[in-house]
Each structure stands twice: as structure tokens, then as C-alpha cells.
Amino acid sequence: EFGFRLPSAVDNRPLTFEEFDQHINQVVFVxxxxxxxxxxxxxQVVEQVIRPTGVLDPEVEIRPTQNQVDDLMEEVRLTIDKGQRVLVTTLTKKMAEDLADYLTEMGIKTHYLHSEVETLDRVxxxxxxxxxxxxxxxxxxLLREGIDLPEVSLVCILDADKEGYLRSNRSLVQTIGRAARHLEGRVIxxxxxxxxxxxxAIDETYRRREIQRQYNEDHGIEAKGIFKAIRDITDHVRIAAEEKTEYDAGPEMPKDEMLRLVKELESQMKAASKALEFEKAAALRDQVVDLRRRMVGSDEEELSQFAAVAGRPGPIRYGRSQAGGRNRRRKYQK
Incomplete structure (x- = not known):
């Protein structure tokens, strides 16, 4: 009943959603x-439809699927000529890659984006x-949530009539919203x-559009596009990796404590790397390298003693002699 855990440990676990739901009283959903x-x-539902910029929700147009790629390419060229950007949504990864390749062959600067693309590459x-x-x-x-691109004025949704998770009411509203940052926003x-x-989705978009239009008219607001600085978070990762972090362990630190600290920092570094916290991992790596340099001056007997105190078997070697050390120890033990 409790799996591999003791019955006494059954309460030491996170609540299930149903159990959590029974404990709450008043909740605000955001x-x-x-x-x-x-x-x-x-x-009660409180809406925040009005934008301070006065920008209206995009106009939505429905076109037949026949010759949709040719029609798409024509609309893309017209949009690019204005210096604006385009997002295109498909139903499958293969279709996204094939369409991106085709547009590239036609001379349009295109790239695909889906779940197999690494996180930093997506950024x-x-x-x-x-x-x-x-x-x-x-x-x-991936084009639905959390993407704010003011330069995008056209969003094209292929196979919009294929009911499912990617073409549900909620997904379509989110996809349409990707063009809502631009004064000339359109959705096809x-x-x-x-x-x-x-x-x-169309009814909701035009409802919001009418509310914003009426508010602009009543308050004399002229719609203005937003300007958003273009930042590259990968620059911070590269800078952190290249910078040398100063770390002072203290001249009086015992060497057995230094070895324990190295083990702890190595563990934190691996955990940070797995969590994609690259800046933190780079800083921890520099600290480990600095501490190892301090320990290189110790002779083999001292390092063996320190390793035993820290719970690591045998002598620990740093530098070139470290590679293959574990295999050599196994060979000697045999």
C-alpha cells in the first residue's frame, strides 16, 4: 500500500491535488x-482588458487551406517589406521543420522552434x-505562452480547424495574442x-478589441506601440563562465576542511548545472579550481589523510595524474 516506504512515512509526502483542495478556504486565481x-x-471574475498603450487586439481573418503555403508566402513577403516579423504555427514538428526549410529555399530568413530545440537555443x-x-x-x-515580441505583426495558424489541444479555444486565444503587441497586428x-x-476565440478577440476601442474613444487615447529592449541572457552565461571569481578560503583553514569544502562545492556545481543555473555553476567551478590549486602543494601522504577524514578512499591526485586514478586503484586492489 505504501510502496517501498515504511507505513510511518506515509504522511511525510506532498499533498495530492484533491487533498490540497480540501485544505483551502479562500483562493485568488491569477x-x-x-x-x-x-x-x-x-x-467573481475581474478582467484586465484595457491596455495603457491603447493597442487593439489583432484582426482575425479566415482563409481556405487550399494553396495555403503559397498564400502564406505572399503574406510573409508583404509583412517583411514593412520591416515586421511573422510567426507561423503548425501541428507537428516535422511540418514545422519542412515549412521552415521551404521558406528558406524561397529566400525568406526562417527558423523553426519546437520542444527538441535546446532552451538556450530557443532564447x-x-x-x-x-x-x-x-x-x-x-x-x-511553444509560441503560445510567455513570448513577448513587439516586432511581430502577423501570426499565421495552419490547420486551424483541426480540433485538439493545439487548436482549442484557450490555445487559439493565446496564439492570437502574440500579434496583440503591434499596431498593425493581424492573424490569419x-x-x-x-x-x-x-x-x-474570434468572438473573444473582437469583444476585447471593441472594449479597448471604446475606451480609447472615450478618453482620447491614441494607440502607441511599445518599445522593448533586446537583451540576450546567454551573454550573462558567457561572461560568468569567462570571469574569474575571487574566493578567499582563509589562510588558517585546515586542509581536511578544505577538502570537505571542495566536495560540497562540486556537489553544488553539478546540481546547479542540472538545474540550468549556468552562472551559479560557473562561479562554483572557479571556487573549486582555486581550492584545488591550494591543495596541489600538499604531499601524497597529507592528501591521503585528508581524503580519509572527508570520507574518500585512497590518495586523491589533481592535475594530469587524476585521469584514470580510480581505474588504477581498482587494479592495484585486485
Missing amino acids: SATPAAYEIERST EILRDLRLGIYDVVVGIN MYADQVTQSMQN
């Missing part, structure tokens, strides 16, 4: 796109889109029929 769970359990691709290195990015559901849905999800 979301740009609340799901059915939040809506059904809310006695660089989106930064390059804003800089104009790419004019088009083709992706799947390629579909042969209008699904209920499409209709709901």
Missing part, C-alpha cells in the same frame, strides 16, 4: 487565460527574430470550416 477549473470555481532564435536575423519563426505550441487562420473553438 491568469491571463483562466481554464475551466478557475472559471467554474470563481464567484537565441527569438532574440535573432527581434534583431531581424530571421524574419519568420515556425513553431508549434487557414481552415475549411469554422470550429466552435475558432468561433469562441
